[in-house]
Amino acid sequence: MSDVDHALAQLTAIRTQIAASTRFRGFAPTVVASTGVLALIGAAAQFAAESASFAVFWSVIAVAAGGMIGVEALARSYRLHGTMADIMIGGTIRLFLPFGVAGALITLVFVRAAPDACRLLPGLWQMLVALLGFAGASTSLPRSVAWAAGWYLVCATTVLLLAGEQGHATPWMMGVPFGVGQVLVAWLLYRAKEQG
Numbered sequence: 308m309s310d311v312d313h314a315l316a317q318l319t320a321i322r323t324q325i326a327a328s329t330r331f332r333g334f335a336p337t338v339v340a341s342t343g344v345l346a347l348i349g350a351a352a353q354f355a356a357e358s359a360s361f362a363v364f365w366s367v368i369a370v371a372a373g374g375m376i377g378v379e380a381l382a383r384s385y386r387l388h389g390t391m392a393d394i395m396i397g398g399t400i401r402l403f404l405p406f407g408v409a410g411a412l413i414t415l416v417f418v419r420a421a422p423d424a425c426r427l428l429p430g431l432w433q434m435l436v437a438l439l440g441f442a443g444a445s446t447s448l449p450r451s452v453a454w455a456a457g458w459y460l461v462c463a464t465t466v467l468l469l470a471g472e473q474g475h476a477t478p479w480m481m482g483v484p485f486g487v488g489q490v491l492v493a494w495l496l497y498r499a500k501e502q503g
Contacts, residue, residue, distance in 0.1 A: 331399050331447040333384035334376065336497040342372035343489030350482020358425030358476070359418050365429070365481050366414055373407070398447060406439040426476040430467030433459045433484050449499035455492045459484065
Protein backbone atom coordinates (compact mmCIF):
# COMPACT_ATOMS: atom_id res chain seq x y z
CA MET A 308 0.00 0.00 0.00
CA SER A 309 1.48 3.34 -1.04
CA ASP A 310 1.68 6.37 1.25
CA VAL A 311 -1.12 8.02 -0.71
CA ASP A 312 -3.39 4.98 -0.34
CA HIS A 313 -2.58 4.79 3.37
CA ALA A 314 -3.37 8.49 3.83
CA LEU A 315 -6.67 8.12 1.94
CA ALA A 316 -7.62 5.13 4.09
CA GLN A 317 -6.88 7.15 7.23
CA LEU A 318 -8.99 10.06 5.96
CA THR A 319 -11.87 7.68 5.26
CA ALA A 320 -11.59 6.23 8.77
CA ILE A 321 -11.59 9.73 10.28
CA ARG A 322 -14.66 10.75 8.26
CA THR A 323 -16.44 7.59 9.37
CA GLN A 324 -15.64 8.32 13.04
CA ILE A 325 -16.82 11.91 12.71
CA ALA A 326 -20.04 10.77 11.04
CA ALA A 327 -20.64 8.17 13.78
CA SER A 328 -20.43 10.88 16.45
CA THR A 329 -22.57 13.39 14.55
CA ARG A 330 -26.32 13.62 15.03
CA PHE A 331 -28.26 12.69 11.90
CA ARG A 332 -30.29 15.73 10.83
CA GLY A 333 -31.99 14.24 7.80
CA PHE A 334 -35.42 13.81 9.37
CA ALA A 335 -37.68 16.79 8.65
CA PRO A 336 -40.03 17.49 11.57
CA THR A 337 -42.88 18.47 9.23
CA VAL A 338 -42.67 15.22 7.27
CA VAL A 339 -42.46 13.14 10.46
CA ALA A 340 -45.51 14.99 11.84
CA SER A 341 -47.37 14.39 8.57
CA THR A 342 -46.92 10.63 9.06
CA GLY A 343 -48.68 11.01 12.40
CA VAL A 344 -51.53 12.80 10.67
CA LEU A 345 -51.57 9.98 8.09
CA ALA A 346 -52.00 7.45 10.94
CA LEU A 347 -54.94 9.40 12.35
CA ILE A 348 -56.55 9.66 8.92
CA GLY A 349 -56.00 5.93 8.43
CA ALA A 350 -57.70 5.17 11.74
CA ALA A 351 -60.66 7.38 10.86
CA ALA A 352 -60.95 5.87 7.36
CA GLN A 353 -60.72 2.21 8.32
CA PHE A 354 -63.88 0.36 9.17
CA ALA A 355 -63.93 -2.84 11.17
CA ALA A 356 -62.04 -5.40 9.15
CA GLU A 357 -60.81 -8.94 9.32
CA SER A 358 -57.47 -9.39 11.05
CA ALA A 359 -55.45 -10.06 7.90
CA SER A 360 -56.90 -7.10 6.00
CA PHE A 361 -56.25 -4.94 9.09
CA ALA A 362 -52.57 -5.94 8.90
CA VAL A 363 -52.38 -5.26 5.15
CA PHE A 364 -54.08 -1.86 5.53
CA TRP A 365 -51.61 -0.71 8.18
CA SER A 366 -48.65 -2.21 6.34
CA VAL A 367 -49.51 -0.06 3.32
CA ILE A 368 -49.71 3.02 5.56
CA ALA A 369 -46.36 2.11 7.15
CA VAL A 370 -44.68 1.75 3.75
CA ALA A 371 -46.16 5.09 2.61
CA ALA A 372 -45.00 6.82 5.80
CA GLY A 373 -41.54 5.26 5.54
CA GLY A 374 -41.29 6.34 1.92
CA MET A 375 -42.27 9.92 2.77
CA ILE A 376 -39.67 10.10 5.54
CA GLY A 377 -37.00 8.33 3.48
CA VAL A 378 -37.28 10.53 0.39
CA GLU A 379 -37.12 13.72 2.46
CA ALA A 380 -34.28 12.34 4.62
CA LEU A 381 -32.16 11.66 1.55
CA ALA A 382 -32.65 15.17 0.17
CA ARG A 383 -32.14 16.86 3.54
CA SER A 384 -29.10 14.78 4.36
CA TYR A 385 -27.27 15.85 1.22
CA ARG A 386 -28.12 19.48 1.97
CA LEU A 387 -27.21 19.39 5.66
CA HIS A 388 -24.41 16.82 5.89
CA GLY A 389 -22.60 17.63 2.65
CA THR A 390 -19.75 15.24 1.92
CA MET A 391 -20.60 13.07 4.94
CA ALA A 392 -24.17 12.46 3.72
CA ASP A 393 -23.49 9.01 2.28
CA ILE A 394 -21.85 7.84 5.50
CA MET A 395 -24.65 9.34 7.63
CA ILE A 396 -27.37 7.78 5.46
CA GLY A 397 -25.63 4.40 5.55
CA GLY A 398 -25.41 4.48 9.35
CA THR A 399 -29.06 5.44 9.65
CA ILE A 400 -30.14 2.67 7.29
CA ARG A 401 -28.08 0.15 9.28
CA LEU A 402 -29.90 1.32 12.42
CA PHE A 403 -33.44 1.29 10.97
CA LEU A 404 -33.31 -1.68 8.58
CA PRO A 405 -33.30 -4.54 11.15
CA PHE A 406 -36.41 -3.12 12.83
CA GLY A 407 -38.22 -2.74 9.50
CA VAL A 408 -37.30 -6.25 8.41
CA ALA A 409 -38.37 -7.68 11.80
CA GLY A 410 -41.72 -5.86 11.54
CA ALA A 411 -42.29 -7.14 8.01
CA LEU A 412 -41.39 -10.72 8.93
CA ILE A 413 -43.58 -10.69 12.05
CA THR A 414 -46.47 -9.38 9.95
CA LEU A 415 -45.94 -11.99 7.24
CA VAL A 416 -45.85 -14.83 9.76
CA PHE A 417 -48.99 -13.62 11.55
CA VAL A 418 -50.95 -13.06 8.34
CA ARG A 419 -49.96 -16.44 6.86
CA ALA A 420 -49.81 -18.70 9.91
CA ALA A 421 -51.97 -17.09 12.60
CA PRO A 422 -54.46 -14.59 11.13
CA ASP A 423 -56.56 -14.70 14.30
CA ALA A 424 -53.57 -13.37 16.25
CA CYS A 425 -53.14 -10.34 13.95
CA ARG A 426 -54.91 -8.33 16.63
CA LEU A 427 -51.56 -8.32 18.47
CA LEU A 428 -49.67 -6.73 15.57
CA PRO A 429 -50.34 -3.08 16.53
CA GLY A 430 -48.74 -3.63 19.93
CA LEU A 431 -45.82 -5.54 18.46
CA TRP A 432 -45.22 -2.84 15.82
CA GLN A 433 -45.30 -0.16 18.53
CA MET A 434 -42.83 -2.20 20.59
CA LEU A 435 -40.44 -2.30 17.61
CA VAL A 436 -40.79 1.47 17.13
CA ALA A 437 -40.07 1.97 20.85
CA LEU A 438 -36.90 -0.12 20.60
CA LEU A 439 -35.87 1.75 17.46
CA GLY A 440 -36.42 5.07 19.24
CA PHE A 441 -34.28 4.01 22.22
CA ALA A 442 -31.54 2.76 19.88
CA GLY A 443 -31.64 5.96 17.83
CA ALA A 444 -31.57 8.19 20.93
CA SER A 445 -28.41 6.46 22.09
CA THR A 446 -26.66 6.79 18.73
CA SER A 447 -27.53 9.22 15.95
CA LEU A 448 -30.81 10.93 16.95
CA PRO A 449 -31.35 13.56 19.63
CA ARG A 450 -31.39 11.99 23.11
CA SER A 451 -34.82 13.50 23.71
CA VAL A 452 -36.28 11.02 21.19
CA ALA A 453 -36.16 8.56 24.11
CA TRP A 454 -39.30 10.32 25.43
CA ALA A 455 -41.18 9.37 22.27
CA ALA A 456 -39.76 5.84 22.54
CA GLY A 457 -41.19 5.72 26.06
CA TRP A 458 -44.57 6.78 24.69
CA TYR A 459 -44.47 3.96 22.16
CA LEU A 460 -43.46 1.47 24.86
CA VAL A 461 -46.40 2.45 27.10
CA CYS A 462 -48.77 2.35 24.11
CA ALA A 463 -47.45 -1.04 23.00
CA THR A 464 -48.04 -2.53 26.42
CA THR A 465 -51.52 -1.03 26.66
CA VAL A 466 -52.51 -2.09 23.14
CA LEU A 467 -51.24 -5.64 23.66
CA LEU A 468 -53.30 -5.91 26.85
CA LEU A 469 -56.43 -4.45 25.24
CA ALA A 470 -56.17 -6.52 22.08
CA GLY A 471 -55.62 -9.66 24.14
CA GLU A 472 -58.61 -8.97 26.37
CA GLN A 473 -60.97 -7.78 23.61
CA GLY A 474 -59.96 -10.41 21.11
CA HIS A 475 -59.59 -7.88 18.28
CA ALA A 476 -57.71 -4.72 17.33
CA THR A 477 -59.35 -1.43 16.47
CA PRO A 478 -58.07 1.20 14.03
CA TRP A 479 -57.55 3.58 16.96
CA MET A 480 -55.06 1.15 18.51
CA MET A 481 -52.85 2.18 15.62
CA GLY A 482 -54.03 5.71 14.89
CA VAL A 483 -53.69 7.24 18.36
CA PRO A 484 -50.29 5.79 19.33
CA PHE A 485 -48.72 6.55 15.95
CA GLY A 486 -50.55 9.85 15.46
CA VAL A 487 -49.45 11.22 18.83
CA GLY A 488 -46.09 9.46 18.74
CA GLN A 489 -45.00 10.79 15.36
CA VAL A 490 -46.10 14.33 16.22
CA LEU A 491 -44.10 14.00 19.47
CA VAL A 492 -41.03 12.81 17.54
CA ALA A 493 -41.44 15.75 15.13
CA TRP A 494 -41.66 18.21 18.02
CA LEU A 495 -38.55 16.71 19.66
CA LEU A 496 -36.62 16.90 16.38
CA TYR A 497 -37.71 20.52 15.94
CA ARG A 498 -36.64 21.40 19.50
CA ALA A 499 -33.26 19.72 18.99
CA LYS A 500 -32.77 21.70 15.77
CA GLU A 501 -33.61 24.97 17.53
CA GLN A 502 -31.21 24.21 20.39
CA GLY A 503 -28.40 23.66 17.92
